[in-house]
Amino acid sequence: MAxxxxxLRTCIVCRKKIEQKELLRLKCEDKKLVLYxxxxxxxxxxxxxxxxxxSDINxxxxxxxxxxxxxxxxNKDKYVEQLKEMLTDVR
Incomplete structure (x- = not known):
């Protein structure tokens, strides 16, 4: 049997190679973060x-x-805040 x-894909933050289904896939569109x-x-x-x-991170x-x-x-927009909002809305 084959x-x-x-x-495997790479996380942009920690640079670990992880299986694709365990990662969140995003893109930047018109200076906003959106799901792919x-x-x-x-x-x-x-x-x-x-x-x-x-969590409350350092x-x-x-x-x-x-x-x-x-x-x-x-570019340097407020992407971290956008990501936090996306995560609270999605879950």
Whole structure:
């Protein structure tokens, strides 16, 4: 029987290779974070990094998440706050 390969993707914050189904897939569209809709470039964030964001995190972890989102979206808007709002609305 043929073995299926695992689809691994990289979290933009911690740079760990994780199975695709365990990651949250987002994209930047018109200076806003949105869930990926099968069009355009996207990126992944792992559940560990999301849990850091949802809890009261230290300033160092917050800056790391913020820097990763700035780099991915190529501008400096308030992406961390948008991500927090998305996570509270989705769950």
């Amino acid at each position: 073995e299926l390969k695992l689809t 809709n099968n069009y355009g470039r996207s990126f992944y964030i792992c559940k560990d990094c999301i849990s850091l964001l949802q 300033q160092k972890a917050y800056k790391k998440i913020e820097k990763s989102l700035f780099k991915e979206c190529k």
